Amino acid sequence: MTLLALDWILMLEKLILIAIIVFASLGIALYTTFSERKVAAVLQDRPGPNRAGPMGLLQPLADGLKLIMKEEIIPNSASKGLFILGPAMAMTAALMTCAVIPWSSSVELFGRKIDLQIADINIGILYVFGVVSMGVYGIMIGGWASNNKFSLMAALRGASQAISYELAMGLALIAVLMISGSLSLKTIVDQQMAPGAWWNIVYQPLGFILFFVCAMAECNRTPFDLPEAENELNMGYHQEYSSMKLGFYLFAEYVNMIMSSAVMASLYFGGYDVPFLDESTLAPNIAAIIGVLSLLTKIVIFLFLFMWIRWTIPRFRYDQLMNLGWKSLIPLALVNMLATGAVILWQQG
Amino acid sequence: MQALTNRAKEVSREPMTFMERLYLPNIVKGMAITFSHIFKKQPTIQYPEQKREFSPVFRGLHVLNRDAEGRENCTACGLCAVACPAEAITMEAAERMPGEEHLYREEKYAAKYEINMLRCIFCGLCEEACPKDAIYLSETFAPANFTRKGFIYGKNDLLIPNKNTAPEEYAAARGAARV
Numbered sequence: 001m002t003l004l005a006l007d008w009i010l011m012l013e014k015l016i017l018i019a020i021i022v023f024a025s026l027g028i029a030l031y032t033t034f035s036e037r038k039v040a041a042v043l044q045d046r047p048g049p050n051r052a053g054p055m056g057l058l059q060p061l062a063d064g065l066k067l068i069m070k071e072e073i074i075p076n077s078a079s080k081g082l083f084i085l086g087p088a089m090a091m092t093a094a095l096m097t098c099a100v101i102p103w104s105s106s107v108e109l110f111g112r113k114i115d116l117q118i119a120d121i122n123i124g125i126l127y128v129f130g131v132v133s134m135g136v137y138g139i140m141i142g143g144w145a146s147n148n149k150f151s152l153m154a155a156l157r158g159a160s161q162a163i164s165y166e167l168a169m170g171l172a173l174i175a176v177l178m179i180s181g182s183l184s185l186k187t188i189v190d191q192q193m194a195p196g197a198w199w200n201i202v203y204q205p206l207g208f209i210l211f212f213v214c215a216m217a218e219c220n221r222t223p224f225d226l227p228e229a230e231n232e233l234n235m236g237y238h239q240e241y242s243s244m245k246l247g248f249y250l251f252a253e254y255v256n257m258i259m260s261s262a263v264m265a266s267l268y269f270g271g272y273d274v275p276f277l278d279e280s281t282l283a284p285n286i287a288a289i290i291g292v293l294s295l296l297t298k299i300v301i302f303l304f305l306f307m308w309i310r311w312t313i314p315r316f317r318y319d320q321l322m323n324l325g326w327k328s329l330i331p332l333a334l335v336n337m338l339a340t341g342a343v344i345l346w347q348q349g
Numbered sequence: 350m351q352a353l354t355n356r357a358k359e360v361s362r363e364p365m366t367f368m369e370r371l372y373l374p375n376i377v378k379g380m381a382i383t384f385s386h387i388f389k390k391q392p393t394i395q396y397p398e399q400k401r402e403f404s405p406v407f408r409g410l411h412v413l414n415r416d417a418e419g420r421e422n423c424t425a426c427g428l429c430a431v432a433c434p435a436e437a438i439t440m441e442a443a444e445r446m447p448g449e450e451h452l453y454r455e456e457k458y459a460a461k462y463e464i465n466m467l468r469c470i471f472c473g474l475c476e477e478a479c480p481k482d483a484i485y486l487s488e489t490f491a492p493a494n495f496t497r498k499g500f501i502y503g504k505n506d507l508l509i510p511n512k513n514t515a516p517e518e519y520a521a522a523r524g525a526a527r528v
Contacts, residue, residue, distance in 0.1 A: 312383045
């Protein structure tokens, strides 16, 4: 079935995969908001939301419905087009990351081998970085278009924070890339999956810590949530936003968390690899399902870690944030990179 | 500078030590503390279903009391209104007519007795001032209302049901009240 020199079934297959992954990410994000509240509550000796539905499980639906039903307010002095573009960009950038994440090995359905990855491009991780840096435009545009000094200040903070921490993040990543020799996430995961191979966390413990800290800063999570510092900037960049536009911003944060968890799991924790299990001995479909579950478990653990940290540590002061980024993380990442390079050179003889 | 209390602590302005500048050890310590709270008992009371026991001296909404024969105790002497620091109580007295002896205990009674629950501070001074044991504070507290007018409680709202003619309502009111 080849028309216009296109494999239409492949197109269909990819479209279905995109739909599944996007909706699954949104669904998980919806319930991440719920678990965020539950985790916060449990860490603070409270029961948390427990009224809507059994154990409060319908709470995210109620929250979503509330956000949709709210009045949509666009301030008179706001720049209308940009005001709408801001949350749209934040959300799009957050969701676009999922295109290159290998969710599992391939399944065989109807005689076709279907990769559970939307696009295995050979510059996968570079694409992730490109898209993540675009996420800061959502914050920038939203803060600027609101025509509110607090929003603008928050947007500037967000931009400078993202730029500072992306540097250290990239440098930490380079060390991983030196080990794997590939930018494709699939290849990086496959290398960690190979029998006898260790996960990258074993070779790059410092690199992982740096990457994790920077990922937290990129997601604007506490202790790096300066762009939405409630007590100094009112609400930060989304102060003037209401209704679903606000919802998009809040949602984008959670989608970002999920995506960065997935990236971290793929880079350092073997992606969809199950430790001490040789997947190649299993039937491909079963291996794929186990792989998805394994990756999801890793993502959930990371999400819990994000929340746990959020409800433990207070926010950094702005100068502390910059000091940490430029004076600690970047030098450490450089040292890590040099040490990794030296070891690789030494091993090659 | 002389501190006003001996509880003041001077802020340490010393630069952070190397371990503190690493942040991570202290962060891990903090996270261990929050993690230990997962296993702690939650003190939460699921309010409408569970209710906390009130202390025996709790002061809630007022009730106007009756005597053993179901007659109103209040004689509209006005001492409660005088004692009230919030000036929440107003009343109008009336004389008991022949044939009303089963309704009112003494020759004078309150034809109108109103407490403005928005003004009331629930101090219980009316209860202390009353020479006839006619007013008591119950354990019911601050029900909601849509209008301010609804918070002005008249005799209908305050008077405890008659024990002899309406025993069920009386028992229900006693359950909530502490007379």
